[in-house]
Structures are given as C-alpha cells and as structure tokens.
Amino acid sequence: MAIDLHKELRMIKEYAQEHNVPIMQEEGIKFLTTFILKHQIKNILEVGTAIGYSAIMMALVNEDIHVTTIERDEERYLEAVKNIKKFGLQNRITLLFKDAKEIKLDEQFDLIFLDAAKAQNIAFFQNFEKNLKKEGYIITDNMNFHGYVNVKLEEIQSKNLRNLVRKIKEYHTFLEENDHFITEFYPVGDGISVSEKK
Ligand code: SAH
Ligand code: MG
Secondary structure, X not given: OOOOHHHXXXXXXXXXXXXXXXXXXXHHHHXXXXXXXXXXXXXXXXXXXXXXXXXXXXXXXOOOOEEEXXXXXXXXXXXXXXXXXXXXXXXXXXXXXXXXXXXXXXXXXXXXXXXXXHHHHHHHHHHHHHXXXXXXXXXXXXXXOOOHHHOOHHHOOOHHHHHHHHHHHHHHHHHHHOOOEEEEEEOOOOOEEEEEEO
16 A cells, blocks of 8 residues: 655654654754665664654665664654554564663664754763674764753753753763774754764
C-alpha cells in the first residue's frame, strides 16, 4: 500500500507541535541527511527517538540504511512504533525502549547521533564510543542551546538553566580536548557538532 510521505511527515510534525516534542528542525535534518548521503553511512545509532521523526528521515535517505534508536519515554516510544509502521520501516529501524545511559550494545555503527538529554551527552558519548567504527562519526544536536552557551554562567538567573548550560559547555570542552576525535562545530539549527574518530 502506497502512503503519502509528505502528508504523513506533516502529521508527525503536527503531533510534535501539539505535544511539545522537540523534534529536529528543518535545517538540522537537512544537514544530517546530507551528511549521511555524502559519507555513505549505512548503520546508525540514534540516542533519543522521541516519536521517530529523525529516525524516519535518516532511514529514508536510502534503502541500505539501518537505524537503531533508543527512547526511554514510553508514550513517545509507542508513538514512534506506530509512526515507523506507517512508513513500513520496521525492518530498517530498530526501536529500543531503554535508558541510553544504562543499555549496553554490541553492534558497530558508522554514525552515532546524540539527540537526547543535553546534560548527559558526555555519559552517552562514553557509553557508545566503543560501538563506533574506526573513522566513524558522532553527531550531537543542540550544542548552542538557543544561544545560551555564549552567555556567562553568572548571568543566568535560573539555577536549573545555569546547570544545564554548564553541562553543555562541559561537553563542548570534552569534545575539544578529546584526543581520539576531531570535532567541528556547525552553527546549524540549534548547533551541531561532528566528531570524527581518528
Ligand atoms: N531525535 C528526535 C528528537 C529527540 S527529543 C527527532 O528529532 O525526531 C529527545 C528525546 O530523548 C526525548 O524523547 C527524551 O525522552 C529522550 N531521552 C532523554 N534522555 C534519554 C535517555 N537517557 N535514554 C533514552 N532516551 C532519552
Ligand atoms: Mg535535538
């Protein structure tokens, strides 16, 4: 049965809007899918499925691509299961209903895409770097966090926000100082970093 891709994608985006699900914006998705195409990425691990939007967009780049994606929120996970079925992508997208800080994986990936809890990126990075092939990439979204990373911590009033921004800055430094990876930062969408394993 043929489905109307554009209509289904629009419906996922509408659901995200209505339920406050922070799916990737147009510009970020464009960057990600172009990167996957250009580097002939086949096996992808995504941390932070939400309702499956970015996983579907990545899988649609071409038919050889397989995405494994992790989500810990049950409602979103179930919505993702539905959406992926609608696109007939259940053979190419593996959904794991798990906490990405705890799950251990054995597979090797060409690309790991971190788009879950912004404060936990160091933990995700360290949990999954052993699952990255040599010369593979780790891409992280939300590196600029609405421009807050350029604001001095003392100037941020809310304690929670200040702690979150501190964690994002720490991840920034962690990437810059990591000898096993070369990282480039791109001012795309909410800020994207690309770390290539040496
Ligand atoms: N990549 C998605 C958006 C992800 S939003 C897209 O663009 O379509 C971030 C998601 O990460 C949220 O749904 C949140 O529940 C999930 N998340 C946060 N911390 C997590 C963790 N430790 N393990 C698994 N999922 C997590
Ligand atoms: Mg994001």
